[in-house]
Amino acid sequence: MIQVYNSLTRKKEPFVPINPHHINMYVCGMTVYDYCHIGHARSLVAFDMINRYFRHRGFNMKFVRNITDIDDKIIARANERGITIQELTAEFIDKMNEDCEALNILKPDQEPRATEHIAGMLEMIGKLIEKGLAYPAENGDVYYRVREFKEYGKLSNQSIDELRSGERVAVDQFKEDPLDFVLWKHAKEGEPYWDSPFGKGRPGWHIECSVMSAEELGTHFDIHGGGMDLKFPHHECEIAQSEGCHDHPMANYWMHNGFINIDNEKMSKSLGNFFTIREILEIYPAEVLRFFILNAHYRSHINYSDETITQAGNGLRRLYTALSQAPETIPTLPESHPLMDKFYAAMDDDFNSPLAISILYEAATAYNKTGEAIYYTLLKELGGVLGLLQQAPEAFLQGDSNDLGIDIDAMILARNEARANKEWAESDRIRDELTALGIALEDKDGKTTWRKIS
Known part of the structure; x- marks a missing residue:
């Protein structure tokens, strides 16, 4: 049975879906006003891995990842650039999709946008007002009465009094209590708005996910996910809204999922250590970034540096090197095998991807030593469960050779001609030149292949 760490209970629990063999999972997605950064990559890859594994284990999945396409930052960025909000969000949704494709992220089954669910948000806000859990303020905003939801703080394991004394809460003269949070924001001049019973305005951030998850998956579903930074206040507020409304x-x-630190410091634009996904992919292959992320447990914090991602690249290269020598006949994945059992045991234990990857190394080592085709299959197929090792090995190992400024195939041909003529010094000179450029040659069965080694 799959064990899942439940942030709500703060322990691992057997995973039992509401409906057998079917899982509904909602994950908070992007606010589309800028390029996705490496922290977004962590969440995207982590929940893609979880989504893939559930599907591999035979569950039918409905995986929903939302898009926030109305927000203070979106409005500010559109105004700054002198374009419409729709133009800005369309641009960065396209860029997000490009990043996801590069990282081999499966498309969600549904990808609702906040602006498509305004009616549902207004309906939920109305119900919360009727139940006394929300109130319209004099300034046209609508707020949630946090103290009326007695379980507020249960996800972050904090009491309301602790939150009141420990959190920096924006002073707002229109709130009944500093902890109350906004459900509906009144329209300021020049801002987009929707008509509502409470006046012209737009939704607060937290209400978006409560409504989109309910309308896509129902008011009670299996898994809600996101980055650890969303636990409080976003997910705490979602619980208050949804459970307060639906009882x-x-x-x-x-x-x-955990954070990514940069050189052991929290990523921050002010520190100058803020990297977008596409900035990293200008230097490293996308699959290396995915492999780097999966080499840590999804709940742990990981440190990104040139050294750690280079190590990941070397590890992935080792696996592709094993796959570069395909057997004549490739068997199908067996129903059972000791390495498969170990792989599943690792993944069944709260999706322990680093342990699962260690089993891929075992398969590669066994294949290199024995040449038995079953190990090739295990490496390829179990790697695929993690969204890895699906490129042609030569494409990965050779990488982008255009930046070397040489014709590698011509140099290999010249070397082979020198070898045929027993011009060993010339043959060695060409090999040494290629080695200095980070190119390794392998002679096998009368053919010479090459791969990048740095």
Whole structure:
């Protein structure tokens, strides 16, 4: 049985879906006003891995990842650039999709946008007002009464009094309590707005996910996920809204991925250590970034540096090197095998991808030593469960050779001609020149292949 760490109960629990063999999972997606950064990559890859594994294990999945396409930052960036909000969000949705494709992220089954669900948000806000859990303020905003939801703080394991004394809460003269949060923001001049019973305005951030998850998956579903930074206040507020409105649990399991630090410091634009996905992919192959992320448990914090991602690249190269010598006949994945059993045991234990990857190394080592085709299959197929090792090995190992400024194939041909003529010094000179350029040659069965080694 698959064990899942539930952030709500703060322990691992057997995973039991509401409906057998079917899983509904909602993950908070992007606010589309800028390029996705490496922290977004962590969440995208982590929940893609979880989504893939559930599907591989025979579950039918409905995986929903939302898009926030109305927000203070979106409005500010559109105004700054002198374009419409629709133009800005369309641009960065396209860029997000390009990053996801590069990282081999499966498309979600549904990708709702906040602006498509305004009616549902207004309906939920109305219900919360009727139940006394929300109130319209004099300035035209609508707020949630946090103290009226007695379980507020259960996800972050904080009491309301602790939150009141420990959190920096924006002073707002129109709130009944500093902890109350906004459900509906009144329209300021020049801002986009929707008509509502409370006046012209737009939704607060938290209400978006409560409504989109309910309309796509129902008011009670299996898994709600996102980055650890969303646990409080975003997910805490979602619980208050959804459970306050519907009077039953929102999600059975809450899952949160850890942070990425840069050179052992928290990523921050002010520190100058802020990297977008596409900036990293200008230097490293996308699959190396994916492999780097999966080499750490999804709940742990990981450190990104030139050294750690280079190590990941070397590890992935080792696996592709094993796959570069395909057997004449490739068997199908067996129903059972000791390495498969170990792989599944690792992944069944709260998706322990680094342990699963260690089993891929075992398969590669066994294939290199024995040449038995079953190990090739295990390496390729189990790698695919993690969204890895699906390129042609030569394409990965050779990488982008255009930047070397040489014709590698012509140099190999010249070397082979020198060898045929027993001009060993010339043959060695060409090999040494290629080695100095980070190119390794391998002679086997009368053919010479090459791969990048740095």
